Amino acid sequence: MPEGHTIHRAARDQHRILVGQKLNVSSPQGRFSKEANLLTGQLCLMVEAFGKHLLYRFKNGHVLHIHLGLFGRIRMRKLPLIEPRGAVRIRLVSNTHVIDINGPTICQILTETDVQRLIDRIGPDVLRSDADPELAFNKINKSKAPIGRLIMDQHVMAGIGNIYRSEILWRQAVHPETPGKEIDRQTFDRIWDDAKALLTLGVKRNAIITVDGIHPSKSRYREQVNIFAKNNCPTCRGAIRRFEISGRKTFVCETCQPLIKQIPRSK
């Protein structure tokens, strides 16, 4: 179940394991052989994440850029090597572990210039300590686009995916169709802080947990959510409305997240 938080989680774990080691890099299906050849035998200096983008920095200046997209996933296990499972595009092997990356939409080598362009392109990442929420608020504050679109727009702020958007807005009692410019600073801060807290928890538990005080489910899907793909609101038991924003399913409890009407102009 890859998503923003999983990527950060992977970055953090792999950071510990890959950094300071020369990696054996291969492309079991041959699709990224060129990238693998450029990296194999190179010393890994750093692994970091910007939003949902993962960067592996190597001593020779090459940067491996991975984005998992909708279907990609990363698996890490201890040696010994086993047969690649599914469509493994690239395999990173240290002296203790193997990391298989399946189905990324992006798997490429970047130069430092490319990296800077990437970082400039995306908004502040709620999970990074160097993130400046001001940048996100300034964009939201000027936009009449719905907040449900804006908080998931990685150019505005980075890290939130489709499940978290419905969950965060429900938790903060904000209707997803509220225009960005009607979100005041205090409300924005609540959204930002909640996103940060939920994504941090997600990284820690490696599952999307948005219900307070609950642990990952033991079932196949470990997620624990309030309204995403649910029929009834856990608070008021009312029906959850589902509709699309930016072509993605969104969930809202119209009772607990009323759409605040514009204040009529006074004459």
Place this chain on the structure above:
DNA sequence: TTGATTGTTACCGG
């Protein structure tokens, strides 16, 4: 076999 999916980008028209 079909449909759905925790994402992003390019492109086009208004």
Place this chain on the structure above:
DNA sequence: TCCGGTAACAATCA
């Protein structure tokens, strides 16, 4: 220029 819609791509599972 900005905004919204659509297609394309990716892999897996029920």
